[in-house]
Amino acid sequence: MKVATAGGMQSRLRAVFPEREFFMRSQGQVRFIKISSRLQMAVAGVVALLLAAWIVTMASVAISQILSTRNRLALLNREADVASAESRVSAYRKNLDATAADLARRQDFIEKMVESQVGELPADAKAGETVSNSSSEAKRTVDKVSAALPEAAGLARIEARQLAFVENMTRLADRRSERASSAIRALGLNPETMIAQLDDKSAQGGPLMHLATSADGSLDPRFRRLGLSLARMGLLERGLSGIPNTLPASMEFISSGFGYRSDPFTGEGAFHAGLDFKGPIGAPIYAAAKGKVAFVGQRQGYGNCIEIDHGNGLMTRYAHMSAFHATVGQPVKAGALIGAIGSSGRSTGPHLHFEVRINDRPVNPRPFLEAAPHVLEEARAGSPGGRN
Structure with missing residues (x-):
């Protein structure tokens, strides 16, 4: 083939x-x-x-x-x-x-x-303070970042400044809290009890807005500490501002003091729950501290009266008035005009009956009115415009 x-x-x-x-x-x-x-x-x-x-x-x-x-x-x-x-x-x-x-x-x-609002922040640590100090560690971090990644050195320095700022703010808040606590104790009150009453969570609510300092949702302990310190400072200074510290009327003549006295009508021994400021009808009456008007009207024995709630269970009462210059729910500042002296109710003549009550228990107003202005002045030395 x-x-x-x-x-x-x-x-x-x-x-x-x-x-x-x-x-x-x-x-x-x-x-x-x-x-x-x-x-x-x-x-x-x-x-x-x-x-x-x-x-x-x-x-x-x-x-x-x-x-x-x-x-x-x-x-x-x-x-x-x-x-x-x-x-x-x-x-x-x-x-x-x-x-x-x-x-x-x-x-x-x-x-x-x-x-500009609170004054220069304190950078010096004092004995007994528990504020963290990250300055040394922050400096080491800046040095390491500068050596390993020079272009990020600026960011490392900003972080160091930020941490120092947070710690100094915490230090300021703690010192102001301590001043307020000392002032409250000097007036015979318990600052921790005041905080507990002001920080009542029984009627609070609202949507959850989580605060975080990292992308993973965590919060740096130094920032958490700052928040707690600012909250404590706010509560104590708010409580301090509600302590009677302003004369409710002219103190030229106190016609009756706090405690035991002979009743002006019966002559028998009786307890007097406040101070009586003698004055002419129509003389001004002032709020003794910052608060909110809780009552305007008549009460048995007191005649025309106004009650101001200052928080912390603290209340002031102004009685025998001839005129009202405030309404229920109105916020007032210390020294605000709220009424006029009169002789309404159980009264022998024109005067202001002034009471200070803590949890509805009458206490002597004189230590507040005499000591509070000086105590508050010292406490406010660390506030805006004062010393650190």
Whole structure:
């Protein structure tokens, strides 16, 4: 079968390349040239090989050029990417510096605004204080960040300032709380009891607005401590502002003191629950402390009277009035005009009957009126405009 096939192939090749004869005439002579089939096939094979070699060579050159062009383009793209990334990093670093500068300006603004309201913040630690001090650790952090990541050094410095500010604010709040506590104790009151009464959570509510200082929702202990210290300071100073400290009327003449006396109507021994300030009808009566008017009207024995709730279970009562200058629910400040002296109710003549009551138990108003102004002045020395 193979022999027949080979023979058929040779027959086809001979048909394609038959023997050829050429004659040439030169100088009157004729020459004949015969080209055999085998020679023609050999020449055709050589030509085919040369053509194939040329095609392969050209294809290789073309492929090489394509690959070279592609590699060159890839290199250019990589160079462009590197240049773009480097420019972006440079831009980010510039923006980081700008961000740190903005944060520093904001921190300057915050500190100046706070100091304008509460005075210079104390940075010195005192014996017995429990406020944290992160200054040494913050300095080490700034040094480490500056060495490892110079472009973030500005942010590290801002963080250090922020922590120092928070701790100094906590220190200020604790010192003001201690001053208020000392003043309250000097007036015979218990500051912890006052806080408990003011911090009553039995009627509170509202949507939960969680406070956090980190992205994971946690709160830095130093910020938590600041919040607690400010809350305590606010409660104590609010309680202090409600302590009677202003004369409710002219103190030129107190016609009757607190405690045991002979009743002016019966002459028998009796308990007098307040101070009587003698004065002409129509003379002004002032609120003895900050609070809210809780009652305006008549009470048996007191005649026309006003009661002011100062919080903490503390209340003041003004009796025998001839006129009212305040209404129920009205907030009043210490020294606000609330009425006029009269002689209504169980009274022998125009005067103001003034009471101070704690949890509805009468206490002597004189220590408050005599000591409170001086005590409060000392306590407020650490308030806005005072000493630290």
